[in-house]
Amino acid sequence: MSAPDQRTTTPTLERPTLSLRGVNKSFGAVQVLHDVHLDVYPGTVTALVGDNGAGKSTLIKSIAGIHPIDSGTVEFEGEPVQLNGPRDAARLGIEVVYQDLALADNLDVVQNMFLGRERKRGILLDEASMEEAARDTLAKLSVRTLKSVRQLVSSLSGGQRQTVAIAKAVLWESKLVILDEPTAALGVAQTRQVLDLVRRLADTGHAVVFITHNMVDVFEVADRVAALYLGRVAADVPISEVDRTQVIELITSGRSGELGLAPDALED
């Protein structure tokens, strides 16, 4: 909380990159998401917090098009959109970095960043232009820890792998980047690197959704915090309006003083 004022922009005046209204999602008899409202703003890191089973994974998979929603509306940059598959999401500029990173160990950094969307000249792979673009993207994100962009991913540390996965998401002129617990398995120094990178993602104009269980990370890097409780959004507020205790209460009970769900909201 060293300098919260700098981060407290007035995002409500801006148009959200992604806007969810009344989103519901069930798997069979189990309703996982209830009437979810969520706004994600460009240049802003939104921390998505919630206990295990609160619906964080389902929510991001819905946004990624992997689990299409049952009802409710999704607006992307003000336009209503249908997200019926990962390709729909990718076309809009939504990129998800999953916890397992989805990198191929036997390919190098450039090859991984362009996997599935290789640049070609005729039938040939255009290695030169891919290498340049990969290097540009990494440089833009001020990534200094990689020795070579032609290093095999198998030789990278956990933090470097996370970095490559994030850079891969950024390469595609993405507007919204969703990060699923990017610091979960990292040491102190590597967590630092990744948090810096998350901050730079937002500073370069991306809307960032950042899933984490770590309160230190939330207050370190987030501009807004959205807390999920049993599939409902308990709060979606600027980070300056809450403190750590309140966020933990929102996660564990869905309420904290004036904030959070009305007591009767959980009855149904």
Place this chain on the structure above:
Amino acid sequence: MSSNTLTAAEASGPHKPAAGFEGDRHDNTVGGAVRGYVNKLRAGDLGALPAILGIVVLGILFTVLRPDTFLTPLNLSNLLVQSTPIIVLAMGLVFVLLLGEIDLSAGVVSGVCSAVLAQLLVQVGVAWPIAVLAAIATGAVIGVFTGSLVGMVGIPSFVVTLALFLGFQGVTLRIIGQGGTVPVREPVIRALANENVPVTIGWILAVVVAVSYAAFELWRWRSQQSRGLAHQPLVLVVARIVLIAAVVFGVTALLSVDRALAAAIDLAGIPYAVPLVVVLLLVLTFVLSRTTFGRHIYAVGGNAEAARRAGINVTRIRVLAFVISSSLAAISGILATSRLSSVTPDAGAGNTLLYAVGAAVIGGTSLFGGRGKARDAVLGGLVIAIIANGLGLLGVAAYLNFVITGGVLLLAASVDALARRRAATARR
């Protein structure tokens, strides 16, 4: 060591102040490249090293044991021709192994395809190009079948191809007929393994190959260097060119010597099968390293889930890998037919497949998927052929031949498994 490289990078690369990637610059020194290679070896990626060592050590061993017969132009030309069906079969297997799958039926598929070839030539009497195309098409269709069972139905490739290993032996038996051997006297097919490229043309081909390789490598180095991309030091590029040229010219020179045992006969030149293998090597290397399809093969072998999420059609890649494997098995069958000038009911059975898998693995292709090259089949195939040829010259009992070849495959697989473990522990 790391402090040295750091200062070297700082000294050599002030033009890119903010960026990291100092490795992309300091690897330009020979020292950096050597260090990189040693690190690669220590991380368990042995590459072509075991196969090259194998060729050298076995070559010396058999030369010492059989000085009169092993290192003669006649024997070496035999050895090369012997190796070609193994190499081509192994090239196909590399594609399947890259996915982490296995094709145990590749050997007997080559048998089925050569049976198709033989019967079309002998019984139906079609022209050789039609017979060859039909044989390769048979292989491709079998590949679609195998690949669909693996990729779409989802049966483990081990089980699918084990079943087909048995089944296709029956098919070959049915096509050839009980107890029969179909002699193939078609001149073009026979010529593949039994006739030689005229010496002059052989030399022209050798020069063309060496010069194009050098030109391509130098052009690539030049363009990488001028665009500021990661590249090897020029010394290493030149050294590789010299090495390749030496091998190409050395083999050509050796095969251009008249190797006939009787003075009246003229027997010199490169057997036609050798340039065929070189062409396949170039085409397959191109496919694996320069096309999207090749890139996706590696990706599926390295992390199928990542490939799927990247929008790669994993099923399609799997089916195509089996199509390539079976089609190359057909070509391997044609080469074997040419060498024997006949097709037997047990064509492609026995140790054919074991040799080919051994070749790929010895050459450096991993049984666990994700790592391998077309050239592995060539290097490993030569090792296998040297073993078979040398043991033959030594007059070793047949049972020992089986035991030794099986042992070599186990050794290569152990190296592969240990390398994989090392690679897993080397990660920080």
